[in-house]
Amino acid sequence: MHFCHSSDLWSEFPELAAGVLHVKGIHRDVSVANHVAQFEAIAQARLADSAEGELPEIQAWRRAFSRMGLKPTQYRSASEALLRRFRKEGTLPRIHPLIDLCNAASLAFAVPIAVFDLARVAGHLEVRHAAGDEIYTTFAGEIEHPEPQEVIFADAEGRAHARRWTNRQSGHSAVRDETARVLIVAEALHAGAAANVGRLVDRLDSAIRAIWSIEPQSAILGRTAPRFDC
DSSP: OEEEEOHHHHHHOTTOEEEEEEEEOOOSOSOOHHHHHHHHHHHHHHHHHSOGGGSHHHHHHHHHHHHTTOOTTTSOOHHHHHHHHHHHHSSOOOOOHHHHHHHHHHHHHTOOEEEEEGGGSOSOEEEEEOOSOOEEEOTTSOEEOOOTTOEEEEETTSEEEEETTTTEEOSTTOOOTTOOEEEEEEEEOSTTHHHHHHHHHHHHHHHHHHHHOOOOEEEEEBTTBOEEEO
């Protein structure tokens, strides 16, 4: 199995930095409360000084969405949506320990993080422009087809595991109670993104090792090193 971004996407967004972790041995019989609290404290401190829309990480994704022809306040990156909810409600719903950990890290770094159950991904996963005939399953079980040229996460069978790049993941490969093997992807476009994503991956790697007593495989991808092999 491998993960990559298409060459077209690297040409259009050469500033992109992506961090990837391949994790085996996940289960939900753990506590992530301390790690989540640490990440949320960082997010609270940042939001005390600036609204989420003023953060450079969020502004970079808004510009990217505009370049893709999307209204950035109608279609928000996952990190912006999480920060907005966290600012309003002071907390996020608890879903699964790994998702709770990644959501909290996303808050702290203002960087969108996607988590895919690899048992539900066929062959490979590529971030690319859609042809328009790919299959996307919502969390409610409804079937959609991405718009042609929309940026999606697509597998070898033409299934879209996320739409509008960092806007919305699919219910098909969402983490479940039985999930054991995942791919975690963090992407950023702001100035200094590579260093920031590197710190994010290091923090997640350390947390996962401490919580689950397992050793993730990780990498930072860029235009000159665009592929991650599991």
